[in-house]
Amino acid sequence: MTCHTNYDFQATCNSFQSQSSSLSSQPSLPSVPSLTSHSLSHRRQHNLSVVDHHCLTTLKGHNSYVSSLALAGKFLFTGSSDNEVRSWDCNTFSSELDQEFLSNNNIVAVGKGAVKSLVVLADKLFSAHQDHKIRVWKINNQEPDHQKFTRLATLPTLGDRAIKLLMPKNHVQIRRHKTCTWVHHVDAVSALALTKDETLLYSVSWDRTIKIWRTSDFKCLESITNAHDDAINAVALSDDGDVYTGSADKKIKVWRRSPGNKKHSLVDVLERHNSGINALALSCDGSVLYSGACDRSIIVWEKEEDDGNILVVGALRGHTKSILCMAVVSDLVCSGSADKTIRIWRGIDRNYTCLAVLEGHRGPVKCLAAAIDNDRCDSSDTSYLVCSGSLDCDIKVWQISFPLLR
Secondary structure, X not given: OOOOOOOOOHHHHOOOHHHHHHOOOOOOOOOOOEOEXXXXXXXXXXOHHHOEEEEEEEEOOOOOOEEEEEEEOOEEEEEEOOOEEEEEEHHHOOOOOOHHHHHOOOEEEEOOOOEEEEEEEOOEEEEEEOOOOEEEEEEEEEEOOEEEEEEEEEEOXXXXXXXXXXXXXXXXXXXXXXXXXXXXXXXXXXXXXXXXOOOEEEEEEOOOOEEEEEOOOOOEEEEEOOOOOOOEEEEEEOOOOOEXXXXXXXXXXXXXXXXXXXXXXXXXXXXXXOOOEEEEEEOOOOOEEEEEEOOOOEEEEEEOOOOOOEEEEEEEOOOOOOEEEEEEEOOEEEEEEOOOOEEEEEEEOOEEEEEEEEOOOOOOEEEEEEEEOHHHOOOXXXXXXXXXXXXXXXXXEEEEEEEOOO
């Protein structure tokens, strides 16, 4: 199967303004102190001498670059710029099954635009697309080793559009002589995120808006217009209700809905990056925010317990080109870059170490997903699966193992 891309990669991305800028690396941040340590004692503290990492398998099948990943149970969902969503059984990752056979039988959905983001909610899969739409797919798991999908809805739904269309106050101007209802995204939907209770879905877009959808009936409850000065590339939700958005305008904004208030308000603006922000990730307890940008740095932000202020702690450095994606699992931070590598970071008391550098992709790493590998964990070791999607059209599945901290 031919992968329709090239290894200049910049030419591939020129059709997407935000993506093109995300691949252009900028100077690093000398004003932010580095949190990475290379001392022998610190490396021993992290058990670096016994960290094992290797590629379990390379999944092929997409014939255009892989732009989104989601791990859910025993399945990995992958989306690409060829509009396809595919499903892979995680149980086959370490087996000798014919990957070509698997790739010919795992297309579960085809949209009408490049797949920018994927999230799974029970038996539903939400996919965000280049064509300004969010699609909802019903997952049928009646066959144990094969999933069937049917499209439940396209957001905004026809009912939502029809109701809003009738009232002039629901119309917003998107260009000089064009209007549409506020429930519509009018540019690529770049990222999705679910609240902890899974009742709300947040979407962000290159149209600079944030929209909030009710997952029970797919109704659009709120739209924050002109949330940023440029395309919004990333969104992260904290369990305490705070919403973080990262944009090509170099800013991270923090949004909050006060008790009794139906609308979100802006509560903070975080500005330390000197280039567009491509990725955001939160620690498991929500107290630490990680932001990755074209300046090749991952900035670490911490929320103070007493007043909730968010302060810069420092930066993680090592990538030689733009940070394009991040994922957090347990106490590990995974970062993917235009330098074609994935780095695995671990922090103890604000001292971070790069546990591993995963090499093997032939193009920029565009998306990541990670999970604890329960099948391979035991009383003394812990193991993780890290999945990476690249502009080389491949998905790689990596296993990371090391002793538990005592």
